[in-house]
Amino acid sequence: MKRGFVTEAHxxxxxxxxxxxxxENTGESICFDTVQQAVDYIQLRAAGVGWIYDGDRIWCDGCIAADHCDRNGHQFPDTWQATKRLLGISTRLRTCIVCGIPEIEAMP
Known part of the structure; x- marks a missing residue:
């Protein structure tokens, strides 16, 4: 029986x-017993939330989206959101619907 603080590999x-x-939901990493257990879990469960393992590398949903935009270009909506500043330059913003990277421009 283990008691107290025990260092284990995961x-x-x-x-x-x-x-x-x-x-996942808690914001804390998930600990697996083996690499194979982690691979199986990612391939069955995590693909639904965007993580992909291609047999060599594991990619998060954000990097997959950024890679898609690097290869195909960003997809911005037609409308902009304006930000007016009392002092200084006002800006307008729109965000890529694929990767979430913003495009910001100064307004005259």
Whole structure:
């Protein structure tokens, strides 16, 4: 029987591109007993939330979206959101619907 503080080895999944840790509802990493258990879990469960393992690398949903936009270009909505400043330059903003990267321009 184990008691008290025990150091044990486990597997945690990190994105190969950005280093983000795989989490679910709690925001805490999930600990797996083996790499194979982590691979099986990612392939069955995490694909629904956007993480992909291609047999070599593991990618988070954000990096997949950014890679898509790097290859195909961003997809911005036609409308802009304006921000008016009392002092200084006003700006307008729109956000890519694929990767979430904003495009910001100064307004005359």
């Amino acid at each position: 597997v945690v999944v990190y994105c190969d591109m950005c280093g983000d840790v795989y989490t």
